[in-house]
Amino acid sequence: MERTLISKTPEKVGQQVLLKGWVNTRRDHGKIVFLDLRDRSGLIQVVLTADQAGKIHTEDVVYVEGLVKARPPKLVNPKMETGTVEIEAEKVEVAVTAAELPFDMGQPELELELPTLLDNRALTLRHPKVRAIFKVQEVIIDSFREALKARDFMEFQAPSIISSVPEGGAEVFRIKYYDHEAYLSQSPQLYKSLLVGAFERVFSVNQIFRAEPSVTTRHLAVATSLDAEFGFLDSWKDVLELQEYVVRYIFTQVAEKCPAELALFNATLPRLSDSIPVIKLREAQQIIFERTGRDVRHEKDLAPEDEREICLWAQEKHGSELIFVSHFLTKKKPFYVYPDPQDPGYGFSVDLLGRGVEWSSGGQRLHDYSEIRKAAEEWGLKESDIELYLQSFRYGVPPLGGFALGAERMTMHILGLKNIREASLFPRDMERIDTRFSRKS
Amino acid sequence: MERTLISKTPEKVGQQVLLKGWVNTRRDHGKIVFLDLRDRSGLIQVVLTADQAGKIHTEDVVYVEGLVKARPPKLVNPKMETGTVEIEAEKVEVAVTAAELPFDMGQPELELELPTLLDNRALTLRHPKVRAIFKVQEVIIDSFREALKARDFMEFQAPSIISSVPEGGAEVFRIKYYDHEAYLSQSPQLYKSLLVGAFERVFSVNQIFRAEPSVTTRHLAVATSLDAEFGFLDSWKDVLELQEYVVRYIFTQVAEKCPAELALFNATLPRLSDSIPVIKLREAQQIIFERTGRDVRHEKDLAPEDEREICLWAQEKHGSELIFVSHFLTKKKPFYVYPDPQDPGYGFSVDLLGRGVEWSSGGQRLHDYSEIRKAAEEWGLKESDIELYLQSFRYGVPPLGGFALGAERMTMHILGLKNIREASLFPRDMERIDTRFSRKS
Numbered sequence: 001m002e003r004t005l006i007s008k009t010p011e012k013v014g015q016q017v018l019l020k021g022w023v024n025t026r027r028d029h030g031k032i033v034f035l036d037l038r039d040r041s042g043l044i045q046v047v048l049t050a051d052q053a054g055k056i057h058t059e060d061v062v063y064v065e066g067l068v069k070a071r072p073p074k075l076v077n078p079k080m081e082t083g084t085v086e087i088e089a090e091k092v093e094v095a096v097t098a099a100e101l102p103f104d105m106g107q108p109e110l111e112l113e114l115p116t117l118l119d120n121r122a123l124t125l126r127h128p129k130v131r132a133i134f135k136v137q138e139v140i141i142d143s144f145r146e147a148l149k150a151r152d153f154m155e156f157q158a159p160s161i162i163s164s165v166p167e168g169g170a171e172v173f174r175i176k177y178y179d180h181e182a183y184l185s186q187s188p189q190l191y192k193s194l195l196v197g198a199f200e201r202v203f204s205v206n207q208i209f210r211a212e213p214s215v216t217t218r219h220l221a222v223a224t225s226l227d228a229e230f231g232f233l234d235s236w237k238d239v240l241e242l243q244e245y246v247v248r249y250i251f252t253q254v255a256e257k258c259p260a261e262l263a264l265f266n267a268t269l270p271r272l273s274d275s276i277p278v279i280k281l282r283e284a285q286q287i288i289f290e291r292t293g294r295d296v297r298h299e300k301d302l303a304p305e306d307e308r309e310i311c312l313w314a315q316e317k318h319g320s321e322l323i324f325v326s327h328f329l330t331k332k333k334p335f336y337v338y339p340d341p342q343d344p345g346y347g348f349s350v351d352l353l354g355r356g357v358e359w360s361s362g363g364q365r366l367h368d369y370s371e372i373r374k375a376a377e378e379w380g381l382k383e384s385d386i387e388l389y390l391q392s393f394r395y396g397v398p399p400l401g402g403f404a405l406g407a408e409r410m411t412m413h414i415l416g417l418k419n420i421r422e423a424s425l426f427p428r429d430m431e432r433i434d435t436r437f438s439r440k441s
Numbered sequence: 442m443e444r445t446l447i448s449k450t451p452e453k454v455g456q457q458v459l460l461k462g463w464v465n466t467r468r469d470h471g472k473i474v475f476l477d478l479r480d481r482s483g484l485i486q487v488v489l490t491a492d493q494a495g496k497i498h499t500e501d502v503v504y505v506e507g508l509v510k511a512r513p514p515k516l517v518n519p520k521m522e523t524g525t526v527e528i529e530a531e532k533v534e535v536a537v538t539a540a541e542l543p544f545d546m547g548q549p550e551l552e553l554e555l556p557t558l559l560d561n562r563a564l565t566l567r568h569p570k571v572r573a574i575f576k577v578q579e580v581i582i583d584s585f586r587e588a589l590k591a592r593d594f595m596e597f598q599a600p601s602i603i604s605s606v607p608e609g610g611a612e613v614f615r616i617k618y619y620d621h622e623a624y625l626s627q628s629p630q631l632y633k634s635l636l637v638g639a640f641e642r643v644f645s646v647n648q649i650f651r652a653e654p655s656v657t658t659r660h661l662a663v664a665t666s667l668d669a670e671f672g673f674l675d676s677w678k679d680v681l682e683l684q685e686y687v688v689r690y691i692f693t694q695v696a697e698k699c700p701a702e703l704a705l706f707n708a709t710l711p712r713l714s715d716s717i718p719v720i721k722l723r724e725a726q727q728i729i730f731e732r733t734g735r736d737v738r739h740e741k742d743l744a745p746e747d748e749r750e751i752c753l754w755a756q757e758k759h760g761s762e763l764i765f766v767s768h769f770l771t772k773k774k775p776f777y778v779y780p781d782p783q784d785p786g787y788g789f790s791v792d793l794l795g796r797g798v799e800w801s802s803g804g805q806r807l808h809d810y811s812e813i814r815k816a817a818e819e820w821g822l823k824e825s826d827i828e829l830y831l832q833s834f835r836y837g838v839p840p841l842g843g844f845a846l847g848a849e850r851m852t853m854h855i856l857g858l859k860n861i862r863e864a865s866l867f868p869r870d871m872e873r874i875d876t877r878f879s880r881k882s
Contacts, residue, residue, distance in 0.1 A: 003673065020673050022837060040593065040641040059837045096808060098837030122833035125639035134640075138596055152481065155579055157665050157848075159867045160601060160625075160648055161614075163874035173602075174617045175625070177662075178652065178871050180878055184601075184616070191867065198566035199575075200481035207601055207648075211619065221618075224598050232444065232461050367537060388867075388875045392563035396463060396500045396539030407598075426600045426632065426829075430619050433604035434829045437621055 001065065007041035010085050012068045019044070019064045019087065020095075022126070025106035026057060036106070037064060037087075043128070045077070045086040052092050058105060059098035059126070065091040081260070114419055118427065119435060125425070132261035133423055136254060137411045141205055143253035144226045144405070147246045148203045153228060156195060158188035158206040164385040166190065166335075166376075171211045173221075184209035187404065192229035193336065193365055194392035196400045203228040205407070213430065217419045218357065220408060221428040229402030236338065236348035236364040237278075239401040240324055243352060243362060244276050247322070247405075254414060265415045270321035270354050277318045280327040280346070284310045300332045308356035322354040326363075335379035336372065338364040338401075348401070355413050362403025369393045442506065448482035451526050453509045460485070460505045460528065461536075463567070464497060466547035477547070478505060478528075484569070486518070486527040493533050499546060500539035500567070506532040522701070555860055559868065560876060566866070573702035574864055577695060578852045582646055584694035585667045585846070588687045589644045594669060597636060599629035599647040605826040607631065607776075607817075612652045614662075625650035628845065633670035634777065634806055635833035637841045644669040646848070654871065658860045659798065661849060662869040670843030677779065677789035677805035678719075680842040681765055684793060684803060685717050688763065688846075695855060706856045711762035711795050718759045721768040721787070725751045741773045749797035763795040767804075776820035777813065779805040779842075789842070796854050803844025810834045 004017040021039035033053035035046040046064055048056075056062060066089040077083030102120065103112065110117070110127045117124050124130055145155065162185045165172050173184040188206050195202045208225045228242065251269045254262070262268070279287075285297045288309050296306055302325065314323035330339045330347040337347040349363035366372045372393050376386060383390060411423040421427040426434060445458040462480035474494035476487040487505055489497075497503060507530040518524030543561065544553065551558070551568045558565050565571055586596065603626045606613050614625040629647050636643045649666045669683065692710045695703070703709065720728075726738045729750050737747055743766065755764035771780045771788040778788040790804035807813045813834050817827060824831060852864040862868040867875060 020839070040595075061837045061839045095839060096837045099810070099835045101836065120832065122635050122638060122829050123836050125636070126836075131639060134595070134597065141596070154481075154575070155582070156575070156866055157648070159663070159869065161650075161663060161869055161874060163876075176615045177874070178654070180874075182874060194563050195566070195866075197563060198572060207598070209602075213619070222600070222602060369540070384876075388563045391561065394540045395542065395564050395567075396502045396537045398461070398502045398536060425597055425636075428600065428602055433602060433618070433621075433623055435604075435825075 005041040006037065006039045006044045006082060009044055009068050009082055009087065013070050013085060015068055016065065016090075017068055017087070019046070019066075021062065022098075023056060023058050023060045023062060024128075026053070028053075035062075037062065038126075038128070042081050044082040045080070046089050047086055048089045048092060052089055054094075056092070056094055057098070058101055059123075060094050061096035061098070063093040063095055064089050114421060115436065118421060118432065119439070121426065121434065129264050130422075132258075132264050133411060133415060133417070134425060136258050136261050136415060137407060137423065139254050139257050140250055140410055140414075141224070141226065141407055143250040144246060144407075145203070145205070146253070147249040148201075148228055151201065151242070151245075153201040153203045153230065154199045156192075156199070156202050156204050158185070158191050158204040158227065160185050160207060160209070166381050166385045166389075171213070173209050173211045186210055187225065188227050189334075189336070189404075190386060190389045192227050192402060193400060194389050194397075196229055196231040197392040197395065197397040200232065200398075201230040215430055218409070218412075219429075220420055220424055221430070223409070223424075224407035226405040226407055226410075227402065228404075229400060231398040231400045233364060233399040233401050236326075236340075236350075236401060239348075239362050239364060239403060240276075240278060240350060243324075243350075243360065243403045247276075247352070247359075248272065250410070262415075265417075267415045269414060271315075271319065272322060273318050273320040276322045276324055276352075277314055277320055278324040278326060278350075279310075280343075281325055282327070284325050287313055300329055302351075302353075304357075307353050307358065311353055311356045314353075322352060322359070324350050324352055326350040333363075335375040335381065336365045338366050350403075352403075352405075357409075357413065359410060359413065360403050360405040362401065364399065364401035367393065367397050367399050446482040447478065447480045447485045447523060450485055450509050450523055450528070454511050454526060456509055457506065457531075458509055458528070460487070460507075462503065463539075464499050464501045464503060465569075467494070467498060469494075476503075478503065479567075479569070483522050485523040486521070487530050488527055489530045489533060493530055495535075497533070497535060498539070499542055500564075501535050502537035502539070504534040504536055505530050555862060556877065559862060559873065560880070562867065562875065570705050571863075573699075573705050574852060574856060574858070575866060577699050577702050577856060578848060578864065580695050580698050581691055581851055581855075582665070582667065582848055584691040585687060585848075586644070586646070587694070588690040589642075589669055592642065592683075592686075594642040594644045594671065595640045597633075597640075597643050597645050599626070599632055599645040599668065601626050601648060601650070607822055607826045607830075612654070614650050614652045627651055628666065629668050630775075630777070630845075631827060631830045633668050633843060634841060635830050635838075637670055637672040638833040638836065638838040641673065641839075642669075642671040656871055659850070659853075660870075661861055661865055662871070664850070664865075665848035667846040667848055667851075668843065669845075670841060672839040672841040674805060674840040674842050677781075677791075677842060680789075680803050680805060680844060681717070681719060681791060684765075684791075684801065684844045688717075688793070688800075689713065691851070703856075706858075708856045710855060712756075712760065713763060714759050714761040717763045717765055717793075718755055718761055719765040719767060719791075720751075721784075722766055723768070725766050728754055741770055743792075743794075745798070748794050748799060752794055752797045755794075763793060763800070765791050765793055767791040774804075776816040776822065777806045779807050791844075793844075793846075798850075798854065800851060800854065801844050801846040803842065805840065805842035808834065808838050808840050 001018040021037045024036040024038040027034040066087040175182045327346040352360040408423040442459040462478045465477040465479040468475045507528040616623045768787040793801040849864040
């Protein structure tokens with residue numbers, strides 16, 4: 001018999017089906033045993049005799065042949081997508097026996113401390129609420145691709161191994177690369193920009209590597225970066241327009257494709273007004289000063305509490321949970337930032353903030369070869385550090401810009417996760433590659 | 442005025458347009474100058490006066506306003522997609538001036554030695570024939586995704602940094618990971634398999650890293666791997682079926698979406714018969730012996746000349762340019778290969794060969810926890826080397842299998858490229874990260 005997916009059973013009342021999946025929970029009621037069976041499509045209740053059930057237990061892989069029966073109205077389970085039916089088992093085969101679990105996986109909430117959740121990653125990923133996180137993440141990444149392809153962007157594979165660290169070397173992982181030293185890329189920034197010379201519009205979904213010597217709830221040593229870059233800008237605001245378009249598209253897709261997943265987390269997508277408000281850093285600082293009395297007007301950047309405050313303001317004043325903050329000091333930004341000719345000392349760099357934290361950064365880049373060389377020199381770079389980058393601009397690249405969104409960060413903030421590690425299948429940090437270093441033999 | 446893409450100009454005869462692009466070539470004919478202008482969508486001929494043209498030269502970024510005119514029938518250029526029209530320039534602005542080129546980029550073929558092609562990668566990527574390679578590659582990767590999503594596979598982000606090297610350590614790149622030693626992943630094999638326990642069907646597009654100490658035309662130190670893995674196999678042949686479906690889908694999409702790109706390379710997609718033939722390694726060796734007199738019947742694997750011979754045979758005998766070769770010695774394959782119970786010593790491992798070389802490898806994997814432990818022990822692994830992998834199988838994983846295709850290799854063999862480096866935007870090898878080590882200051 002052909003396998004039926006669990007999600008299809010409500011369409012097959014009165015029919016024989018073959019289901020294949022894992023035992024999510026077992027409940028014994030005397031001579032009757034109820035299993036919740038789980039496959040990639042969902043959960044369903046299977047009714048067996050105690051005899052049929054034997055020693056079947058949680059996470060066993062079982063193949064069940066049986067009859068799809070409509071449940072009496074009183075017994076319909078509205079919390080289960082297949083709650084209108086159940087399976088009357090006729091033949092049950094235990095295909096693979098699982099070991100006893102170290103904790104209960106059958107509850108709607110997996111109440112584990114983060115280290116336990118991650119130490120048991122291969123198991124905890126099976127929990128429906130954990131799987132939901134990665135369904136949402138997949139939709140975020142797919143929607144990023146779809147939005148940009150609809151605008152003629154080409155996807156490229158960004159390099160992970162680089163031979164110099166033009167954006168600063170403190171937090172970089174070093175590799176022994178044959179007889180040379182090389183590094184893991186902190187960002188595909190230079191590659192995506194130089195590719196504008198060849199392809200005009202490019203994007204990539206790539207891993208970025210940051211050897212940050214700290215353990216916080218919002219940093220990963222390896223993250224998934226969603227990068228876009230494009231040429232022929234008429235204005236730096238084209239970058240905002242693209243970014244807003246992409247983010248709105250992602251939200252729409254997540255809302256449409258992940259209602260059940262959002263519901264599991266009681267999550268709602270950020271509310272947006274007609275257009276995401278844009279303010280300069282100095283305007284943000286003035287607003288914060290007026291609202292809180294904290295005088296941050298001479299700071300170079302927003303501190304975490306400032307980010308929270310300006311997000312609150314955007315929500316109250318504009319009804320938007322996202323806000324663009326632009327015009328950071330060019331001196332505090334990398335050499336490629338395009339300075340605003342109308343606002344000396346400040347550049348066309350833009351952060352997107354939402355729900356109190358940074359979601360992305362981007363902006364317009366320098367495109368004139370001699371200006372790039374000058375800026376790079378002031379930044380202390382050798383030409384050999386950025387040889388391919390300079391080569392591209394030497395041969396003519398139009399006005400360009402772009403942005404980068406963090407996939408895990410976006411997942412975290414959409415679902416309201418407490419720690420970004422929950423949004424990474426296999427998080428890497430100072431203490432862990434899969435298992436904790438302290439526990440390794 | 443709104444920018445018009447070059448590919449749209451044939452629809453706009455008699456209209457004013459604004460084009461933005463790069464000067465691909467300049468031809469002076471006395472008072473008249475012809476430019477071929479290039480943007481992401483194509484090429485078009487622009488007619489200017491010598492006065493308008495001034496010092497405009499190749500790779501300058503120019504903005505041209507002008508009239509779209511139909512060419513007289515005699516002057517239609519059938520080799521150009523916009524060959525029925527040309528632009529009579531009215532206003533020409535040089536937005537960015539390019540440096541003099543080190544070689545001619547205006548010919549249909551870019552006749553450069555490979556080192557020159559790569560030393561000037563930021564420039565040579567602009568050549569239409571080079572860009573075509575990455576258009577084809579993008580379609581290959583997209584089609585891989587589409588084919589698997591249509592079958593309910595979930596895309597995941599495979600880790601690059603790993604803490605042990607269960608598949609053998611000779612050719613691995615080492616990283617300083619905080620206070621620990623770590624490695625760059627040679628394959629997402631163990632991760633994709635363990636994820637079957639949570640998601641049933643997964644795939645990833647990921648970079649793999651191999652520190653091979655040799656420089657050949659078919660190996661890269663970093664390649665893009667297209668990995669798929671799925672559970673609930675009824676037979677190891679389910680893996681062949683999936684792989685054939687994916688490869689056929691990719692070919693169909695490349696044929697449909699890249700006719701112009703294929704034409705540039707005089708390339709045709711591999712011819713396939715109704716189904717891709719499957720033979721065991723020993724059958725292949727017998728066939729080679731009978732055809733060539735070379736007795737390879739006791740070899741552990743196919744040598745390059747054997748791969749070429751068996752591909753010839755498949756084409757002659759079955760009319761198929763692809764062939765599956767199965768049943769390698771389990772001893773010569775990693776610990777997770779599922780041994781064929783009917784054929785002791787040989788396993789359900791399968792290579793897909795095409796056009797004389799290996800395209801992919803895959804097979805069925807062990808899923809029984811105690812068998813995996815036993816095999817891993819015989820292979821000389823410590824449990825701590827594969828802790829997360831074992832954890833997954835300890836808690837029940839159904840019969841599973843999968844395969845991996847190399848994106849660059851597939852691009853190379855579809856287009857008939859001579860060196861795989863041509864199929865990587867930024868190839869990494871012993872001698873080069875972007876620029877050659879010998880040339881770095």
